[in-house]
Amino acid sequence: MSMGLGLGLGLGQQRPATRAFKQENGGPELLLQTSVTLHSSTVSEGTIIRHLHQPWIEIAEHLKRDPKFLFEFSKHPTRFEEFLAACYDRAGFDEVILTPRSGDRGRDVIATKRGQFSLRVLDQAKAFSEGNLVRHDDIRAMLHVIQHDRAASKGYVTTTSDFAPEILATDGEFAGYMPTRLELRNGKAIAEWIEALASSAKDQ
Numbered sequence: 686m687s688m689g690l691g692l693g694l695g696l697g698q699q700r701p702a703t704r705a706f707k708q709e710n711g712g713p714e715l716l717l718q719t720s721v722t723l724h725s726s727t728v729s730e731g732t733i734i735r736h737l738h739q740p741w742i743e744i745a746e747h748l749k750r751d752p753k754f755l756f757e758f759s760k761h762p763t764r765f766e767e768f769l770a771a772c773y774d775r776a777g778f779d780e781v782i783l784t785p786r787s788g789d790r791g792r793d794v795i796a797t798k799r800g801q802f803s804l805r806v807l808d809q810a811k812a813f814s815e816g817n818l819v820r821h822d823d824i825r826a827m828l829h830v831i832q833h834d835r836a837a838s839k840g841y842v843t844t845t846s847d848f849a850p851e852i853l854a855t856d857g858e859f860a861g862y863m864p865t866r867l868e869l870r871n872g873k874a875i876a877e878w879i880e881a882l883a884s885s886a887k888d889q
Contacts, residue, residue: 713754716744717761721771722783730795731784736771744768745883748876755845755872758812765812766793769843772875773806775882791830804838807831811844819848824859824869831866843870 721741722734748754758765766783773796774781782795794808809827811819824842831840842848848869851857859867870878 713747713751713757716740716747717757717764719743720764720767722767722774728782730792731782731789734767734770734774734781734783736774741768741771741775742883745879749880749883752872752876753815755876756813756815758845759814759817762810762812765845766810769808769810769875770794770796772879772882773808778806791826792834805836806839806841807834807837808841808843811842811846813844813846815846817846819844819846819852819869821849821852821858824848824852824867828859828862828867839864839866839868841868841870843875845872845875847871847873 719740721737721744723737725733725735727733758768763786770781770783770793773794776796777798778796779799780797782797784790784792784795791809792807793810794806796804796806796808798804807827807830809823809830811823813819819842827840827842831837848871852859853869854860859869863869
């Protein structure tokens with residue numbers, strides 16, 4: 686899973702200037718061909734990543750201009766997993782692991798915060814096209830993953846699209862797990878999270 690495509694960046698190298706990046710990566714297709722993460726080290730569960738500021742910002746800004754841009758990830762599901770991992774790194778998690786394409790055991794991203802309020806989050810990414818909804822079996826699969834990972838604090842299912850309506854019912858099958866053990870993040874929620882992450886960087 687190459688993390689430096691199109692940028693020629695390595696650890697310690699300077700990021701490209703915004704103008705140059707926009708000239709080379711202005712269209713949606715090219716934006717999604719550009720990696721937003723780089724490898725830090727390999728561990729038993731996958732690869733520890735760090736996000737690349739400039740390409741992440743470019744995607745966030747494009748998404749703000751065109752919310753439907755998120756559906757473009759359905760053509761590049763691996764890129765969505767990388768972008769999701771980059772969001773956790775940007776959110777300040779101490780360690781973010783991107784799991785391998787095969788043998789991920791139902792976890793695409795593992796994000797950990799250490800300290801007094803330690804947290805280990807498992808996230809399953811669903812890069813779906815518009816109208817393609819996450820179904821009950823997908824949520825059941827994530828609950829199975831959480832229950833068999835003793836260190837997990839909670840699980841997320843994050844989709845570019847949305848969830849079947851009955852999944853979110855307050856008296857439904859999954860209500861007892863939410864939000865402390867399970868959270869479901871649809872396209873609107875992830876767009877709001879990305880905008881908040883981008884805005885917090887501007888305030889620093």
